Amino acid sequence: MTRKILKSPQAMIGLALIAITLLAAVFAPWIVPNNPDGVSLTQKFKAPSTVHPLGTDQLGRCEFSRLVYGARYSLGMALPILVILGVIGLTLGCACAGIGGVFDRVVTIISDIFIAFPALTVVAAIIGAWGNGIENIVLSIVISTWAWFTRMVRSYAVMEMGKEYILGARIAGAGTMCIIFRHVLPNIMPQYLIYASTGVASAILTVSGFSFLGLGLPAGTPEWGAMLSEARASLYSHPELLLYPGLCILATAAGYNLFGEALRDILHGGSTR
Amino acid sequence: MNRYVVKRFIGLIVVLIGVSILSFLMIEISGTDPAEAIARRASFNVTREQIEVVRLELGLDRPIVERYFRWLTGILTGDAGMSTYSNRSVIEDLQVYLPVTLTLVGLSLAWVVLFALPVSLVCARYPGGILDHVVRWLTLLGICTPTFWLGFMLLIVFAVRTPIFSVLPEAGIKGYLLPSLTLAVPILSAGIRILRGSLLSEANRDYVTYLKARGHSKRDILYRHMLPNALPPIITLFCQYLGYLIAGSAVVESVFSLKGIGTYLVGCILAADSTAVAACVLIVATVFVLANLMGDLINRTICPWMVRETND
Numbered sequence: 001m002t003r004k005i006l007k008s009p010q011a012m013i014g015l016a017l018i019a020i021t022l023l024a025a026v027f028a029p030w031i032v033p034n035n036p037d038g039v040s041l042t043q044k045f046k047a048p049s050t051v052h053p054l055g056t057d058q059l060g061r062c063e064f065s066r067l068v069y070g071a072r073y074s075l076g077m078a079l080p081i082l083v084i085l086g087v088i089g090l091t092l093g094c095a096c097a098g099i100g101g102v103f104d105r106v107v108t109i110i111s112d113i114f115i116a117f118p119a120l121t122v123v124a125a126i127i128g129a130w131g132n133g134i135e136n137i138v139l140s141i142v143i144s145t146w147a148w149f150t151r152m153v154r155s156y157a158v159m160e161m162g163k164e165y166i167l168g169a170r171i172a173g174a175g176t177m178c179i180i181f182r183h184v185l186p187n188i189m190p191q192y193l194i195y196a197s198t199g200v201a202s203a204i205l206t207v208s209g210f211s212f213l214g215l216g217l218p219a220g221t222p223e224w225g226a227m228l229s230e231a232r233a234s235l236y237s238h239p240e241l242l243l244y245p246g247l248c249i250l251a252t253a254a255g256y257n258l259f260g261e262a263l264r265d266i267l268h269g270g271s272t273r
Numbered sequence: 274m275n276r277y278v279v280k281r282f283i284g285l286i287v288v289l290i291g292v293s294i295l296s297f298l299m300i301e302i303s304g305t306d307p308a309e310a311i312a313r314r315a316s317f318n319v320t321r322e323q324i325e326v327v328r329l330e331l332g333l334d335r336p337i338v339e340r341y342f343r344w345l346t347g348i349l350t351g352d353a354g355m356s357t358y359s360n361r362s363v364i365e366d367l368q369v370y371l372p373v374t375l376t377l378v379g380l381s382l383a384w385v386v387l388f389a390l391p392v393s394l395v396c397a398r399y400p401g402g403i404l405d406h407v408v409r410w411l412t413l414l415g416i417c418t419p420t421f422w423l424g425f426m427l428l429i430v431f432a433v434r435t436p437i438f439s440v441l442p443e444a445g446i447k448g449y450l451l452p453s454l455t456l457a458v459p460i461l462s463a464g465i466r467i468l469r470g471s472l473l474s475e476a477n478r479d480y481v482t483y484l485k486a487r488g489h490s491k492r493d494i495l496y497r498h499m500l501p502n503a504l505p506p507i508i509t510l511f512c513q514y515l516g517y518l519i520a521g522s523a524v525v526e527s528v529f530s531l532k533g534i535g536t537y538l539v540g541c542i543l544a545a546d547s548t549a550v551a552a553c554v555l556i557v558a559t560v561f562v563l564a565n566l567m568g569d570l571i572n573r574t575i576c577p578w579m580v581r582e583t584n585d
Binding site for chain 2: 110113114115117118121123205208215235236246249250257258261
């Protein structure tokens with residue numbers, strides 16, 4: 001498996017993009033040449049130079065430094081979202097497959113209800129109630145997406161539970177808990193990883209979309225979506241300020257999508273390639 | 274089939290009741306006091322007594338269950354309350370903003386149908402060809418592209434550099450061309466990928482081998498036999514997006530300065546207008562649930578074999 005990943009160029013490009021953004025996020029303070037929030041009105045709209053590798057924005061802040069710090073916000077929100085969704089999805093999905101009956105029906109109906117609310121509507125309620133804040137954005141994306149994760153894990157787990165080897169394990173005397181942890185979970189893990197990988201990509205897009213709309217983050221935050229929104233006034237004079245943050249979002253999302261897809265090709269023998 | 278439809282409709286009603294309860298709870302948890310908001314609309318300096326009078330008048334002191342039923346009957350009879358954001362009734366607002374969003378969503382779905390079918394058919398006809406590879410990479414970019422960024426790039430290229438379109442909204446269908454294209458790109462990309470994938474997985478089925486052996490032409494097999502069988506996943510996706518697009522258009526409306534339901538919803542959120550938010554949320558969620566049901570029913574009509582496989 002690891003060898004196949006190393007041999008697939010698509011997976012490696014994906015991994016490289018993931019690694020670059022992760023490193024940028026972790027080591028941001030050591031990478032950036034300037035303070036990302038250092039406003040200097042005499043320095044605004046400067047062309048790229050050795051001091052400011054990508055020039056400066058409408059408030060004279062170093063564009064490159066802000067982009068590097070932006071990785072912290074994107075990944076800092078997308079990764080926790082993914083961890084929480086993973087815990088909820090795997091627990092509830094496996095519980096549905098293992099317990100079945102009324103419990104399964106009730107969880108299915110509740111997730112059907114939650115699926116009907118797009119993230120924007122949930123964010124509407126949460127930000128209205130508790131105000132702006134990174135944790136409120138994380139919470140609302142979790143509320144609007146947990147049902148998709150649960151539904152997906154449930155369908156894979158139910159499919160796995162129906163296989164003959166599970167019946168064999170039961171006859172051999174294995175309990176439900178043992179079957180779920182020893183057999184079902186490890187077997188649905190690859191499918192789950194594919195789903196989760198593309199899940200990170202869409203979480204990154206959703207988060208940046210919200211900050212573009214001005215929901216969730218205080219003004220002036222070096223987040224890619226928010227930077228794009230602030231740069232829109234320079235549409236005519238400095239379109240490059242609109243170009244950079246979008247490319248960062250695109251590259252980050254592409255990393256996870258490329259990797260997830262390469263993983264799927266490897267697992268399914270490339271039939272959907 | 275009929276038993277299935279009845280079952281789905283009962284499920285639909287249960288889900289819609291849940292959706293309406295959650296939407297109503299959004300007003301409750303929002304922390305804004307509607308009585309105070311309405312009283313403040315009349316004058317800036319309101320006393321506690323005035324707020325209490327409004328509360329009693331509007332029945333906001335009643336228990337939550339009673340208020341829920343009053344709110345629901347209100348919405349069902351076309352009275353969703355007053356918006357403190359626009360100072361008009363929410364229904365009036367929706368009559369202004371909803372058509373804009375529906376035109377936008379309708380046009381972008383038209384783009385999807387127009388391009389997804391032919392492109393994926395060509396890709397499935399010649400898998401591994403140059404076009405197939407190009408499409409594969411382009412659609413991958415398409416699903417990773419933030420729509421607001423794509424919108425700005427289209428504006429820079431087609432409105433700033435070569436002024437074919439205007440940056441400000443234009444009257445008529447021309448004003449919707451760029452926005453709908455922007456909104457369509459991610460779905461179009463996802464759609465092409467899914468349809469191409471399901472067409473190719475049909476190619477390995479026994480019936481295709483049989484048809485080849487019988488001497489049917491490649492074209493005939495692809496269009497008459499594989500295509501209908503490969504459609505269900507994309508119809509499901511299409512109908513899921515129908516509901517999601519109405520909320521997802523907020524970003525695109527903001528880029529192109531269109532006044533649709535998305536910008537209205539964002540404005541209401543920022544103005545803490547919970548009454549209007551709840552009404553919008555209920556509408557978006559209901560459209561989503563109905564569109565999904567529609568997708569499932571269409572799938573079962575064009576693919577009767579699904580009835581046998583799902584066993585009910």
